[in-house]
Amino acid sequence: MAQKTPEQINDDLLRPLQATSLKYKLILAFFFAIVVAAGLAFAHQIDYGIGVAGIRRPVFWGFYITNFVFWIGLSHAGTLISAILRLCNATWRRPVTRCAEVITVFALSIGATFPVIHLGRPWLAFWLFPYPSERGIWPNVRSPLLWDFFAINTYLLGSVTFLLLPMIPDFALVRDRAMGFRKKIYSALSLGWTGTPKQWHRLETAMHIMAIAVIPVAVSVHSIVSWDFAMAPVPMWHSTIFAPYFVAGAIFSGIAALIIAMALLRKFLHLEEYLLPIHFENLGKLLLVMSLLWFYFVASERLTAWYGNEPSEMTVLLLTQRGSFSPLFWTMVFCNFLIPFPILAIKKFRTITGCVIASIGVVIGMWLERFLIIVPSLSRKYLPYAWVTAPYRPTWVELTITAGTFAAMVMLYMLFSKFIPIISVWELKAGQHPEAEGAVTGHKLPAGSEAGAD
Amino acid sequence: MAAPDTIYGLFPGPAAAERGMNALRDAGVAREKIVVMSDEPFEEYEFTRTERNVTMYRLAACGGIVGGTLGFLLARYMQVAYRFPLITGGMPLVSPFPTGIVTYELTMLSAIVTTVITLLVTTSLPNWKPKVYDEEVSHGLVLIGVVDPPEGARADLESRLQRAGAAKIKGTGRFARN
Amino acid sequence: MARQWGMVIDLDRCTGCEACVVACRAENNIATVGDDQAARGRAIHWLRVERYYEGDFPDVKVKFMPVMCQQCGAAPCEPVCPTFASYHTEEGLNGQIYNRCIGTRYCSNACPYNLRFFNFYNASWDKPLDLQLNPDVSVRGVGVMEKCTFCVQRIKASEIQAEAEKRPLKDGEVRPACVQSCPTRAMVFGDLNDPTSEVARLARSNRATKLLEEVGTLPQVTYLKRDSWNGAENS
Numbered sequence: 001m002a003q004k005t006p007e008q009i010n011d012d013l014l015r016p017l018q019a020t021s022l023k024y025k026l027i028l029a030f031f032f033a034i035v036v037a038a039g040l041a042f043a044h045q046i047d048y049g050i051g052v053a054g055i056r057r058p059v060f061w062g063f064y065i066t067n068f069v070f071w072i073g074l075s076h077a078g079t080l081i082s083a084i085l086r087l088c089n090a091t092w093r094r095p096v097t098r099c100a101e102v103i104t105v106f107a108l109s110i111g112a113t114f115p116v117i118h119l120g121r122p123w124l125a126f127w128l129f130p131y132p133s134e135r136g137i138w139p140n141v142r143s144p145l146l147w148d149f150f151a152i153n154t155y156l157l158g159s160v161t162f163l164l165l166p167m168i169p170d171f172a173l174v175r176d177r178a179m180g181f182r183k184k185i186y187s188a189l190s191l192g193w194t195g196t197p198k199q200w201h202r203l204e205t206a207m208h209i210m211a212i213a214v215i216p217v218a219v220s221v222h223s224i225v226s227w228d229f230a231m232a233p234v235p236m237w238h239s240t241i242f243a244p245y246f247v248a249g250a251i252f253s254g255i256a257a258l259i260i261a262m263a264l265l266r267k268f269l270h271l272e273e274y275l276l277p278i279h280f281e282n283l284g285k286l287l288l289v290m291s292l293l294w295f296y297f298v299a300s301e302r303l304t305a306w307y308g309n310e311p312s313e314m315t316v317l318l319l320t321q322r323g324s325f326s327p328l329f330w331t332m333v334f335c336n337f338l339i340p341f342p343i344l345a346i347k348k349f350r351t352i353t354g355c356v357i358a359s360i361g362v363v364i365g366m367w368l369e370r371f372l373i374i375v376p377s378l379s380r381k382y383l384p385y386a387w388v389t390a391p392y393r394p395t396w397v398e399l400t401i402t403a404g405t406f407a408a409m410v411m412l413y414m415l416f417s418k419f420i421p422i423i424s425v426w427e428l429k430a431g432q433h434p435e436a437e438g439a440v441t442g443h444k445l446p447a448g449s450e451a452g453a454d
Numbered sequence: 455m456a457a458p459d460t461i462y463g464l465f466p467g468p469a470a471a472e473r474g475m476n477a478l479r480d481a482g483v484a485r486e487k488i489v490v491m492s493d494e495p496f497e498e499y500e501f502t503r504t505e506r507n508v509t510m511y512r513l514a515a516c517g518g519i520v521g522g523t524l525g526f527l528l529a530r531y532m533q534v535a536y537r538f539p540l541i542t543g544g545m546p547l548v549s550p551f552p553t554g555i556v557t558y559e560l561t562m563l564s565a566i567v568t569t570v571i572t573l574l575v576t577t578s579l580p581n582w583k584p585k586v587y588d589e590e591v592s593h594g595l596v597l598i599g600v601v602d603p604p605e606g607a608r609a610d611l612e613s614r615l616q617r618a619g620a621a622k623i624k625g626t627g628r629f630a631r632n
Numbered sequence: 633m634a635r636q637w638g639m640v641i642d643l644d645r646c647t648g649c650e651a652c653v654v655a656c657r658a659e660n661n662i663a664t665v666g667d668d669q670a671a672r673g674r675a676i677h678w679l680r681v682e683r684y685y686e687g688d689f690p691d692v693k694v695k696f697m698p699v700m701c702q703q704c705g706a707a708p709c710e711p712v713c714p715t716f717a718s719y720h721t722e723e724g725l726n727g728q729i730y731n732r733c734i735g736t737r738y739c740s741n742a743c744p745y746n747l748r749f750f751n752f753y754n755a756s757w758d759k760p761l762d763l764q765l766n767p768d769v770s771v772r773g774v775g776v777m778e779k780c781t782f783c784v785q786r787i788k789a790s791e792i793q794a795e796a797e798k799r800p801l802k803d804g805e806v807r808p809a810c811v812q813s814c815p816t817r818a819m820v821f822g823d824l825n826d827p828t829s830e831v832a833r834l835a836r837s838n839r840a841t842k843l844l845e846e847v848g849t850l851p852q853v854t855y856l857k858r859d860s861w862n863g864a865e866n867s
Contacts, residue, residue: 005594006593006594007593010592010593010594048753049752049753049754049774049775050735050752050774050775051669051674051752051753051774055737055752056672056673056674057673057674057675057740057746057749057750058673058740058741058746059673060737060741060750061737115736118736118737119734119735119736119775120734120735120736120737120750120751120774120775120776121733121734121735121773121774121775121776122734124734125734127714127715127732127734128714128715128734130528130532135732136536137716137732138532138533138535139532139714139715139716140711140713140714140715140716141529141532141533141556142533142549142552142711142712143711143713143714143738144712144738145712145736145738146552146556146714147552147555147556147559149714150555150556150559150560151555151559153563154559154560154562154563154566157563157566157567158562158563165570165573168579169493172493172592173493173592176591176592176593187582188582191574191580191581191582192579192580192581192582192583192585193579194491194585194586194587194591195491195492195493195591196489196490196491197490197492197495197496197501197502197503197504198504198576198577199577199579200492200494200495200496200497200502201502201504201507202507202510202572202573202576202577203573203577204495204497205507205511206510206569206570206573209510209511209514209565209569210566210569213514213562213565213566213569214566216562217562220555220558220559220562224555228738231711231742232708232738232742233708233742233744233847233848233849234741234744378741381744381746382744382745382746382847383682383699383745383746383844385680385682385684385699385746386745388673390671390672390673426493426494426495429493429494430494430495430496430497433468433496433498
């Protein structure tokens with residue numbers, strides 16, 4: 001990347017904050033309308049009863065829980081890119097970290113609404129919170145849903161701070177350029193940051209600690225979400241492979257979402273000189289690894305179930321592979337592995353366009369995977385008399401709310417990039433130094449020698 | 455309380471800033487009275503050197519331990535705080551696995567929260583009072599200056615900063631220029 | 633010793649008449665959801681009679697099996713409920729506290745027998761059918777799980793009566809609605825911990841088997857049938 005002066009970097013990355021086109025406002029209004037529609041659908045559901053959704057006996061969990069697991073999984077993008085690559089001192093991560101962390105925070109917030117949306121009595125959701133209740137009981141810690149509560153809240157708080165802390169210097173940057181009311185807001189947000197070495201050292205140490213802390217939390221969050229299924233004696237749910245399977249799948253879908261987000265940002269915010277093809281190539285290689293890992297987990301789970309030939313498990317297995325769910329199943333395999341693998345493995349195809357195509361496939365495939373974990377197993381449990389003859393079909397309420405979540409993600413992302421630089425300006429500048437990444441040279445230049453830019 | 459009186463120079467880059475710092479040290483100014491501000495960390499240069507802090511790591515670990523203990527007590531309390539014991543069919547009343555999960559999550563949560571609080575406290579943020587700052591810093595210039603210099607040292611300090619390569623020389627308080 | 637309520641169902645006596653199903657609906661204020669909702673799989677029947685057909689005409693054999701909540705000793709529905717709505721009583725029943733239920737439906741997913749039912753809408757009875765509601769049983773609102781309770785209201789009523797009369801409960805005094813209505817007396821209910829009770833005696837029969845025993849739920853309902861699973865005859 002051609003070296004840019006700090007002022008050029010400032011101008012490029014702050015440009016989206018300064019001007020808003022009509023096209024932007026129209027697109028934002030469109031997505032906002034979908035989100036409002038989803039809100040109205042949820043209000044309708046509260047008014048009429050959860051029966052307006054498509055769930056039925058025995059498929060008591062459907063689209064809502066699929067969305068829940070999907071969005072929580074998508075939120076693992078930020079952890080991988082920000083935290084893991086930060087700890088590995090991978091320099092190419094610098095322009096990408098904030099894009100990833102934003103996905104994490106918003107996906108997690110969206111995913112965390114679903115445990116409330118899918119309840120039969122959502123107005124009582126606060127009973128999951130441990131407080132001394134007048135009813136004399138506390139929530140049941142044995143329930144994986146309580147583990148969800150603690151884990152998701154911890155991860156949400158961790159991700160929000162992980163996002164907000166490095167934004168402080170960038171808020172200061174915007175503050176210095178803003179005027180009037182905006183200046184007041186950004187002054188408040190930047191907490192009076194001045195950029196003394198002590199502040200920088202403390203901030204970087206704090207980020208380092210947070211990176212170390214947030215990785216185990218992310219692993220635990222999706223393991224705990226997977227245990228919502230694995231802890232119940234349902235055929236094809238009660239499998240020990242679920243925790244690593246879900247974590248790998250989460251990172252997989254997270255990287256795909258990140259690639260799509262970066263490609264859109266690159267195009268719409270004209271960041272072609274910052275989000276380079278090499279970034280997409282590196283993320284594409286990571287996506288390839290995760291695709292292979294995903295395939296490995298799915299194959300392991302299904303091979304052992306098939307070889308074991310246990311009747312209740314085989315029923316569910318054959319239902320997904322040859323029965324009524326087979327179109328969805330094979331679409332999932334196609335989207336998650338058969339498309340991404342050749343695109344990402346062959347260097348010629350691993351362009352930005354190729355990576356985006358592969359990522360779109362992965363996002364679709366991972367959503368289908370969540371659906372196929374939940375619904376076929378519930379349709380065919382142990383007693384044949386209760387097997388579903390009329391299959392689970394989502395209603396307009398579930399479809400609207402699902403569409404609303406995708407629209408909410410795009411809308412929140414658009415709003416974020418309008419108020420805060422989507423590429424972390426100070427981290428990008430810091431990465432441009434020849435001896436960057438913590439190597440302290442400690443040389444003392446003699447006074448009066450030739451002055452240079454940097 | 456108003457910002458202290460300072461004399462400072464704005465340097466066009468870290469190399470020049472390094473020279474500015476050396477010039478001030480050669481003039482006999484104590485390190486604590488030198489103020490440095492930049493819009494990037496500049497870790498690899500000497501002028502940003504401050505004392506190492508291992509306390510943040512230790513405090514985060516301590517915070518984690520405290521949170522973990524509280525988490526364990528909470529999980530335990532939630533399982534035994536009834537007038538009659540729960541019927542668990544022979545399984546433990548305080549079951550280890552859920553207690554462990556809640557303990558673990560609250561450990562990590564309090565480690566994170568402790569880190570944030572430590573950061574804010576040790577950097578004295580938020581600090582919205584008037585203080586030494588120049589908006590040119592966010593345009594890429596590095597500010598190196600002296601807080602509360604003695605009277606009569608002004609000309610000397612300003613010429614040293616000039617020779618070290620400052621793009622601009624400014625001051626605050628009684629040293630302000632217009 | 634504390635009571636352990638249990639039931640024995642003799643499948644060799646069951647004719648599949650479903651009088652028990654109707655009695656259960658009447659006793660427990662079970663809502664009728666309408667044919668549209670029933671077609672979508674949301675019908676509520678705490679007790680159902682499962683019908684399995686074997687063979688082809690004219691050698692068809694039909695097996696009837698009344699299935700209700702097995703009140704499992706190691707119930708998978710209990711640990712997973714976040715609000716303790718599904719809990720275990722000291723008398724061996726798996727209780728469902730409607731007021732605690734927030735409708736996560738995890739218990740119904742965890743139940744291997746599919747015998748938990750959910751209220752997808754608020755139930756309603758057109759007048760004058762609302763006069764038939766049993767005042768001893770609450771009417772469940774939307775978003776609440778429900779299931780067979782072994783007619784706990786009848787158990788409690790008999791226990792209170794026996795205590796008031798300062799005498800122990802007699803065997804056979806407590807009869808849930810299904811047991812009371814069975815014409816062939818295929819269902820027997822009582823205290824499994826009392827070795828002299830009829831239900832304990834029948835549960836020791838060599839025709840005894842349990843449903844989905846291999847899942848490890850320790851059900852309290854015992855089924856008696858003459859043919860074992862491999863076709864050998866038991867006397």
